[in-house]
Amino acid sequence: NAGVMQNPRHLVRRRGQEARLRCSPMKGHSHVYWYRQLPEEGLKFMVYLQKENIIDESGMPKERFSAEFPKEGPSILRIQQVVRGDSAAYFCASSPQGGGVYQPQHFGDGTRLSIL
Amino acid sequence: AQRVTQPEKLLSVFKGAPVELKCNYSYSGSPELFWYVQYSRQRLQLLLRHISRESIKGFTADLNKGETSFHLKKPFAQEEDSAMYYCALSPANFGNEKLTFGTGTRLTIIP
Numbered sequence: 584n585a586g587v588m589q590n591p592r593h594l595v596r597r598r599g600q601e602a603r604l605r606c607s608p609m610k611g612h613s614h615v616y617w618y619r620q621l622p623e624e625g626l627k628f629m630v631y632l633q634k635e636n637i638i639d640e641s642g643m644p645k646e647r648f649s650a651e652f653p654k655e656g657p658s659i660l661r662i663q664q665v666v667r668g669d670s671a672a673y674f675c676a677s678s679p680q681g682g683g684v685y686q687p688q689h690f691g692d693g694t695r696l697s698i699l
Numbered sequence: 700a701q702r703v704t705q706p707e708k709l710l711s712v713f714k715g716a717p718v719e720l721k722c723n724y725s726y727s728g729s730p731e732l733f734w735y736v737q738y739s740r741q742r743l744q745l746l747l748r749h750i751s752r753e754s755i756k757g758f759t760a761d762l763n764k765g766e767t768s769f770h771l772k773k774p775f776a777q778e779e780d781s782a783m784y785y786c787a788l789s790p791a792n793f794g795n796e797k798l799t800f801g802t803g804t805r806l807t808i809i810p
Contacts, residue, residue, distance in 0.1 A: 586742075616797060625703070625785060625800035626743075639797060674743070678796065687733075688798065690743040 587612075587677050587691035588657075595697045596665050604660040604694045608677030615658045616688060617650060620672040632658060662696075670698045701726040703788050705801035712776045713809045720771040720804050722760075722786030730788045732762055732769040733798070737783040746771075746784070756780070781808045 588607040596602050608615050613633055618626040631639040632652035643650065647665075652658040662669055672695050676688035704723045712718050724730060734746040747755045749762040749769060760771045769786060786801040 618798075618800075623802070625705075625802040626798070628797045628799065631797055642797075676798075686796070687745045687748065688796070689745075690735075692742045 587675055587689050589673075589675050589691035589694050591694060592692060593695045593697070595699060597699050598666060599664050602662040602665050602669070602696055604662075604673050604675075604696070605657045606660070606675030606677075606691060607657040608675075609689055612677035612679050612689070614678045614680070614686075615652050616676040616678075617658070617660050618674045618676065620674065620693075622671075626674055629660075665696075665698050667698050670696055672696075701730065701788055701790065701799045703786050703799050703801035705784075705786055705804050707804045708802070709805050709807070711807045711809055714778055715775050718771075718773040718776045718780065718806065720784050720786075720806065722769045722771065722801060724767050724769065724786075724788050726767075726788060726790070728790060730790060731796075732760070733787045733789070734758070734760055734769075734771050735785040735787055735800075737785070739782070743785070776808045778808045778810055781806060 590605050615632045617629040619629055620626045628642040630643050630650045635654050647663045649661045672693045674693045675691045678686040678688045702725045706721055732749040735743050736746045737743045758773045760769050762769050783803050783805050785803045787798040789796045789798050
């Protein structure tokens with residue numbers, strides 16, 4: 584099991600472009616979480632998804648950011664019209680179905696997004 | 700709102716000395732508390748969680764509800780303990796276990 588796979592590892596965009604970050608959860612995991620880490624800060628929750636459903640997007644900026652986790656394929660975090668302040672490391676985590684018992688989250692290596 | 704505070708950004712300890720990484724939290728309910736670790740060039744991984752009451756790599760952490768703390772301790776530091784440590788909180792609300800992280804403490808073990 585390769586673990587949580589994120590790609591690309593590094594992404595450079597110019598202001599105004601779109602950024603697409605992909606996350607493939609661990610095999611058998613149906614829950615995906617996205618976190619953002621700004622320089623010198625801790626990871627901050629953005630969104631929690633299950634297959635074809637957004638469960639909690641309370642940490643997502645209201646504009647330009649969207650996330651999906653389709654029935655087939657990876658979860659995608661999409662940032663439209665990027666600005667310099669979007670430069671950060673974006674981490675994805677996955678966990679199996681809770682089933683009433685806490686399941687720890689497994690993290691990917693992250694995508695480092697740089698905005699020129 | 701929930702918050703996790705790690706007051707030390709950097710901590711240096713001599714090999715063989717005791718280690719304590721501080722973590723305080725604020726949350727109105729009963730939280731789940733965790734310590735995550737990131738070794739150099741590796742991904743973030745779970746070190747331990749309070750409900751397990753276990754010792755991992757010699758580390759322990761006790762949840763003190765009165766002081767709202769979850770400090771990470773090890774009696775004798777080893778060089779391989781050098782890493783970034785994050786304290787994290789999750790509401791004990793099965794079905795949405797989103798984590799709130801502290802800003803992290805970089806632990807350096809001096810040989």
